[in-house]
Amino acid sequence: MKALFARIFTLPPEKRVFGLDFLRAIAILAVLLTHGDLILSLGQRGWFSTVTGLAGSLGVELFFVLSGFLIGSILLSLEPKFQRLQILPYFWQRRWFRTLPNYYFFLLLYIAATLVIAKPLPNLLEYATFTQNWLWPHPKFFDQAWSLAVEEWFYLLFPISLFIFYRLTKSFNAAFLLSAGLFILLPTAIRFSWAAAGLGDWSEQFRKVMFVRLDAIMYGVLAAWTKRTYSALWKRARFPLLGAGILLLFTVWGYAFTQDFTTSIFNRTLLFSFTSLGFALMLPACDSWETRRETFASTSTRLIAVWSYSLYLSNFLLVQVLTNLMEAIGPMSRAANLGFLTFYLVSSLLISALLYTFLEKPAMQLREKLPRV
Numbered sequence: 001m002k003a004l005f006a007r008i009f010t011l012p013p014e015k016r017v018f019g020l021d022f023l024r025a026i027a028i029l030a031v032l033l034t035h036g037d038l039i040l041s042l043g044q045r046g047w048f049s050t051v052t053g054l055a056g057s058l059g060v061e062l063f064f065v066l067s068g069f070l071i072g073s074i075l076l077s078l079e080p081k082f083q084r085l086q087i088l089p090y091f092w093q094r095r096w097f098r099t100l101p102n103y104y105f106f107l108l109l110y111i112a113a114t115l116v117i118a119k120p121l122p123n124l125l126e127y128a129t130f131t132q133n134w135l136w137p138h139p140k141f142f143d144q145a146w147s148l149a150v151e152e153w154f155y156l157l158f159p160i161s162l163f164i165f166y167r168l169t170k171s172f173n174a175a176f177l178l179s180a181g182l183f184i185l186l187p188t189a190i191r192f193s194w195a196a197a198g199l200g201d202w203s204e205q206f207r208k209v210m211f212v213r214l215d216a217i218m219y220g221v222l223a224a225w226t227k228r229t230y231s232a233l234w235k236r237a238r239f240p241l242l243g244a245g246i247l248l249l250f251t252v253w254g255y256a257f258t259q260d261f262t263t264s265i266f267n268r269t270l271l272f273s274f275t276s277l278g279f280a281l282m283l284p285a286c287d288s289w290e291t292r293r294e295t296f297a298s299t300s301t302r303l304i305a306v307w308s309y310s311l312y313l314s315n316f317l318l319v320q321v322l323t324n325l326m327e328a329i330g331p332m333s334r335a336a337n338l339g340f341l342t343f344y345l346v347s348s349l350l351i352s353a354l355l356y357t358f359l360e361k362p363a364m365q366l367r368e369k370l371p372r373v
Contacts, residue, residue, distance in 0.1 A: 022305070067151055220279075
């Protein structure tokens with residue numbers, strides 16, 4: 001038992017940046033807060049629910065930017081190899097060994113749960129290919145998969161764009177910036193055209209539609225390019241950029257709440273762009289934040305960051321199970337609700353720790369045995 005405990009709660013050996021782990025932990029805790037409020041309130045939505053809903057939305061947007069920063073850093077490190085077509089399958093297989101085992105495991109769990117409660121299944125081929133929200137609203141099944149579709153299609157399409165532009169321009173920097181411009185301008189332009197056409201639902205018809213959200217990841221990729229190209233500025237301006245990012249986020253979201261989310265063109269278009277930019281501006285400061293020694297708080301933060309992908313996939317299924325159980329039990333005291341909330345949080349952390357240890361980590365270890373280019 002002691003060996004198992006040590007295996008689960010030991011940090012991975014690779015070097016990690018504490019500031020980025022801190023952001024990952026904040027992002028996933030924001031998502032947990034949002035879903036935890038569903039247990040605490042059981043449909044009685046008040047001002048606190050509005051705050052928690054905003055926290056979860058921002059948490060996912062932060063994840064997009066962090067994913068872009070990681071992917072951008074990886075692609076930039078592969079620059080010398082981008083003259084060969086083999087670099088594309090090499091990059092994809094490493095990404096897929098990281099993301100797909102957990103995703104398909106939870107897809108199977110959702111299928112099983114849906115069959116148990118005798119509800120109809122959606123088009124599973126769409127979920128298998130991440131096309132369930134390509135240019136249309138995400139189905140009400142495996143809800144959190146909408147953001148995974150955004151990430152997986154970015155992982156597929158951006159390297160292709162980068163490879164093609166590199167072949168055309170013979171300059172990796174030019175290819176990178178041309179691809180960045182394409183992946184920012186095209187989704188933003190489509191959002192503007194949809195908003196002008198009267199599409200209304202901010203979340204279902206804009207936030208959760210894959211093709212119009214690819215730019216969210218691109219801002220993180222551009223941050224990785226900026227770090228490599230202007231490394232001195234990246235370090236020197238980190239605190240002014242941090243302040244600018246926080247100020248930008250407060251400003252645009254403060255303005256957003258003075259608007260009607262259903263009718264405001266800004267909320268359905270540039271709010272997403274400025275949110276991603278605000279988080280990207282925070283990266284230089286967090287990228288240089290290291291701890292001098294490990295404490296309980298820093299180790300806990302790192303572990304939550306390491307488990308964040310499993311936490312993201314697992315927590316909402318647990319929320320659905322618990323809320324259905326609570327509704328079956330009937331009205332209960334506030335203390336009982338808090339007990340269910342505590343159980344949800346502790347169980348989510350434990351489940352994600354087990355998933356990381358026995359599913360994610362073995363898959364990542366297996367990918368290291370694959371041939372390199």
